[in-house]
Amino acid sequence: MDFKNAKELLDLCNTHNLSISEVMIEREIQLGETTAEIIDRKMSRVLEIMKDAAFLPIQNPVKSMGGLIGGEAEKLSLHHASCKSLCGDLLEKAVTYAMATLETNASMGLIVASPTAGSAGIVPGLLLALQKIYDFSDTQVKKALFNASAIGYLAMRNATVAGAVGGCQAETGIASAMAASAAVELMGGTALQCTYAASTVLMNMLGLVCDPVGGLVEYPCQNRNASGVATALVAAELALSGVTQLIPLDEMIATMYAVGKKIPVELRETALGGCATTPSACEACHMCS
Template sequence: RLAGKSISGPLTAKAIAYAMGVLEVNASMGLIVAAPTAGSSGVLPGVLLAVQEEHGFSDAEMEKALFNAGAIGYIISRNATVAGAEGGCQAEVGAASAMAASALTELFSGTPQMCLGAAANALSNLLGLVCDPIAGLVEAPCQKRNAIGASNAIISAEIALSGVENLIPFDEAVSAMLQVGRRLPPELRETALGGMAATPTGCVLCKRIYRGQDEEE
């Protein structure tokens, strides 16, 4: 991106970099805001900081966008879940992406219906995404999934603002996410027993990490 060779353009490139950066801070025991969770904490700030820098929105406008995002997060938390242990990564990064998509839509003068459509689209795009942290740590593949969540939010907002309506209403998308999450086996809900965590390389990394800790102790 710094070399001026971004494939996706400056907004998305910045959102990706910032989203991944927040997860770096989290992994190094730094201070982050769990919005809605630590594992998905990069999506919302990644998108909003990038769009403010690229489009010059005021802090007051950003505050309104955050209220919008908070409302979406509240609805998802109240009617479903944002916990990876309960609903998989679709509940964490999916919810964060929905929050960012709705906030972004409001910033660009979208209607409330467009905001809900963007949030529903963001959720549906990540439906079924499992939670499979390698070695049980909120690092990989979590960091890159935050980048995906940020990109998904931008795409979902763009679609909503273009006037393309989402066929499934937001409330129903939230309900569908919850039902899918309940059907995920325990191995794919933050236990590090399936998915990428259970690959041969994932298992080797896990042993290496915890063997090193045992030696230090």
């Protein structure tokens, strides 16, 4: 059940009539020489941590260590409660949970790097929102997380998820691709549609730079998690509606990696360019002359 790329993954799905999550679960069992029960128990812990990170800051806002973010999730929740939301229930909840997770991370709380700390809000943001709106069980959400992990594994094996290597397209971009693929499976889509959604995300986030203010995983990281959730949702909707992708996921992963290596070093997590060097950012973090 091992696979090196998305083509091999889809071949396994088609040959054995399995979903992406089922292939990934079987791969973990075989390569880890473990049992389905142990794998499920570990993923249950992952989901528990994700829920705490996404829900707690809404009721009890926390200030980040750098002081740049804190309380945004509560504001979004109150705005949604006022019935003046522009996004609708699903996206509003997804954005709120994503931003809350970044508050947890930036205040030294416990999160799941999915795939990184700076992009940790996107996968739980979308999946937990889908659970709230459509009443999915924890078992169904855990399967979707295995789907997401398969896409993350492909990115790690064939490219990167590090902002220092590939820019924010490699962090929030891959996280959004993971979330989009997982959402498609959760909503009953095929394995091929999952890869279409992931490919769409990478296409739409291609070239996104990593420019954290003060070198901290706070700002604009939190806002990009919110926009990453929206991008994932759009990509999943396109795939589920039957819109296909000209460029396969493997090619988009390779393209993302190639573009990332061409991004100037100042725009790859060094805080030497982009948002990090604007006058307002320098004043806020007291790190620039």
